[in-house]
Amino acid sequence: MKKSGLQDMKRENLRLIMNVILEKETVSRIELSEIIGLSPSTVSSLTSELIEKGWIVENGVTTPTGGRKRIELSVNSSKGYIAILEIGWRRAVLHFLDLALEKKHSVLISDYYITGNELLEQVTHCLREEAENFCNGKLAGIGLLFQEDMSPSDFNVMYSTSLSSASISFCEAVKTQFKVPVMEEYSQVYSFRQIMKKEESTNSAHIEIGKKVFVSITSNGTFLDMTEGKKADMTPFIENTGKKMSADKLSEGIVNLLQMICMMFPIENVYLSGRLDEGDRLAERINGQLKKSDLLKHAVEVKAIKPVINHMETDLGKRVLKKVICEM
Amino acid sequence: MLQGTCIIIAFLVIAAFMMAKKLPTLLALPFLAVVICVIAGVPAVGVNGEGAQIGWLSTVLEAGTVRMGSAIMAVIFGAWLGQLMNKTGVTENIIKKSAELGGDRPLIVTLIMVTAVALLFTTLNGLGSVIMVGTIVLPILISVGVPAISAASIFLMAFAVGLSFNIANWTSFSSIFGLEIDNIKGFEVYMLAVTLIATIILIFVEFKKNGVKFAFSAPVSDQIQTKQLRGTAGGLAMITPLVPIVLVAFLKVPVVPSFLAGIFWILLFTSKSFSKAMNLLVKTCYDGITDAAPAIILMVGIGILYLAVTHAMVKEVLNPFLLAVVPTSKVGYIIFFSILAPLSLYRGPMNLFGLGSGIAALVIGLGTLNPQAVMGAFLSAERIQGCGDPTNTQNVWTANFAEVDVNTITKKLLPYLWTISVIGVIISAFIYF
Structure with missing residues (x-):
């Protein structure tokens, strides 16, 4: 049985307030009260504590609302x-x-x-x-x-x-x-997540081709746990990736790999990225070979993509900060 | 006589090199084995009159690598289960649920934490697991008002309590002493009880000395990173550490199948889908082997040293020396091993995970002491090494994390640990003589 004391409740409310401020960037006390569902006086007391501890600041921006001034709060950078x-x-x-x-x-x-x-x-x-x-x-x-x-x-x-x-x-x-607090993230998983936001694909595979070949799988929009965290090293299935391979050999290796993956997971879309000279032509070639395959029981579409790496540090930074707030 | 003297000098020189941190244990043990064989006149390659190999290349170096094979496998499978416990959130949930049970009472929280840590380390092994458990338990203890040095000492003692019932360790000891696991269990039950009592005494002494009376609750938050195990399945998953112990200790099931049962059990109650379970199974297997790597390579060295000191030609040389030193009376045995117990520190000659394994084999080989009495003496000394040795990675990590001096922890724990050892030797004398 969990014993939630007043201290725990207060700590939880402080975390909630910090998270809202982090998401909204600037927010007034009254908005905080509406979003979180705590009384204005409680919010006021908790924000005062956070200001005192240096976590947030009154950033000086005031918004007149019917004669009263509203002071915006933001994270103390x-x-x-x-x-x-x-x-x-x-x-x-x-x-x-x-x-x-x-x-x-x-x-x-x-x-x-x-x-x-x-x-x-x-x-x-x-x-x-x-x-x-x-x-x-x-x-x-x-x-x-x-x-x-x-x-x-x-x-x-x-x-x-x-x-x-x-x-x-x-x-x-x-x-x-x-x-x-320390968080780990993989740029592959991050860029794959960005692609998924755009493509709205829920069952997909991402093949990253480099010195090694890694595969990430999502099922119903969730990353599956694999042997290397959220990805698995499948290098042995595609021979000799350390050296430059012919397009034929590379596509053949990827087709073999995909046939195996598709037998285990209901994959609809496959994204290729990494060290690819002509990614689109490679994807086209693989699509052609997959169509001829009688091992696949459903249609699979292969696309070459360029990883979205903008704001990766900021995105991870935000998640780290949320963890910091969680443990404060 | 000259050969025997040279071997003892070689023993002392290599021990000194190890203690001076000039030679890592994993190299020191095989090196010492070869030196002993060479001094004793064992040929590198050779056969006896019956055509059997007697050369040290095959009978010591080659055969020694697999001498501890069953223990190595037990460590690997144990580490695999340990990794599964960590990755499925079972470890974290056991600690956090325990902390919640303690509420805002520092003494109760501490006692429950000790129980949880002890339970976990009956299965867990390796520094990775110590970090996993320590990063949660130490802040909880410190937050309820336990001073950092006391929290670190209590955590290590709780670790030692669990270690006495760690069945992967039992298999190692079984291989070193050439005894059945039941014999090891028979003595470790006493060690568990004595260590637990000493830990409780340590807690009461530390609380009294430091006047711990803070009464705010431990910060047990439902962090986003925590995998929550709920319901009956969650409850059953949390008894995973008990599965191998019950099977080995009470149902006499062999060690590796018991760990496999634990692996099956935890997957059954934590997995959401077959494919996820299989992925996790593979990943934790690889990570478990990485965790077990230091223990595995150490056991290879122990196996080589064991076969070196039990080689017929080496025994012939060393027996006269040992006969003169090793006590044969009950009182002599108690005094001798009680005084020497701290020599398990700094990988000394009483340390079973160092030179001690060879010495234990030599003493058993003499035939003047019951092998179980030798086991009792060395397992008693092992208590000091288990959580008191400032060169243990777990001690250094704990001291570092709690921001206290590692030698201060040893000084604080040594009186308790030495007392446990002396009691262990006395128990051993009375039941095995």
Whole structure:
């Protein structure tokens, strides 16, 4: 049986208020009261507490409403900052966002592949020694954005005491190091989510072709858990992807892969992205081969797409901030 | 005599290198095994009069890698189940539901947290799981007013309570001592009881010393990240850690099938669809093997060292030394192993996950002590190592997370752990002599 005390209820209400302000960007107390369904006096008392703690500010914008002035509230951008670490094979970049989710600065951590331990060391140095030069307040949360064909296990950290050692995920190591909320996201999943918003496809597969070949599957609009988080490494099904392959071999490999996937999942649309020279022609060729296949019991359409990567850091930053609010 | 002296010197030198952090354990054990064989005059390649292999390349290095095979498999399957518990939200739910049960009473919250942590670590293994559990439990303990150093110490003691009933560990001990799992269980029951009592005493002492009397409730929020397990299925999923224990300890089912039953059980009560369950099964298997990797490679080293010290030619050289040192009377046994128990720290000679495995094999090989008495002595010493060794990854991580000094935790826990060891040795003396 859950025991919800007054403290818990108050904490929950504070979170609700923070979430609404985050979504709306600016909002008045009376609007907050209407949206959340709490009395104006309760909202007023809770917002005063949040102002006192520095989470929100009265941003000075006043709107006259029938003779009375309405003061807008917004997240206090200088209360702290969020760090988004973008991790790819060739580079790692640390972006700094204030709590209003405005990007303040980016630092190139490395322009070549480095191990999890090296990455952790350099990120720690940057956050502890340099962050204060371009951000106010304390580190509030961290987002890890794994790019393209990266896998979080490529950056596992060796936690060693010299006599004993264990391999832990980069996320666990970052949590241990900074003791702030940490979120992981994959750019592939992110861009796929953007495509799904546009295409309204609920049962689909996304094949990312790069040094490795990863597949993500959505069923009824939900990402399925797979062997690498929200994606699975299917490289062995498409031979020799490290080298340049002929279009014939590549399409043949993808067709084989799709036949297998479609036997297990009710896929309607397939999206191809990654290192594709002529994505549309490849999709056309695959569609042609799939039509001839007698293994498929339903129609599947293959499209080549370019990942939507705009505002990825901001989007992840927002989700990190929500997690920070959740744990405040 | 010269050979024996050289082997003991080699033992001491390599132990010193390990303790000075110059040589990792996973290298030290096979290296020591080869050095012992070379000094004892075991040929690299050779056959005896009956045509059987006696060379250390095949009988020690090759055979040693699979000597602990069953223990390695138990660790892998245990880690697989552990990963499933973490990924399905069972671990998190057990802790959070327990914290809710405690309400706003710090002592009750702490006692329930200890129970939850102990229950979880009967199945969980590896630093990943310690992090998973620790990141939830430590903030809860600290938030109810338990000082950070006390919270870290209580958490590690609770971990040690669970560890005494960790059946993957039982299999390792069974391989090291050449005893049945039932024998290991028979003694670990006492260790569980003694460690639990010591943990409760630690909690009361810490609460009294620090005057813990804060009464606000623990911050158990329904965070968006938490997978909520509800209803009968959720309740049944949360008893997953008990499934392998009940099967092994009470129904005498072998260890790996018991873990498989646990895996089946948790999937049955947490899965929403067959395809999702299969995906999760594969992913957690791979992640579990990664979690178990340090233990696996350590066990390969233990197996090699075991076969080195039990090689007929090595035993011949070392037996006279050991006969002079190892006690044969009950009182001598109690005094000898009680005093030496702290040598399990820093991967010392009483540490079963280090040189201790070889020494235990040597002592059993002498034939002057009942193998179960040797097991009792070493498992008692293992209590000190399990949660008191400042070189354990779990100790360093806990200290780091709670922002306290790892050596302070060892100093705080050592009186309790040494007492547990002494009691363990006394119990062992009375039931196995």
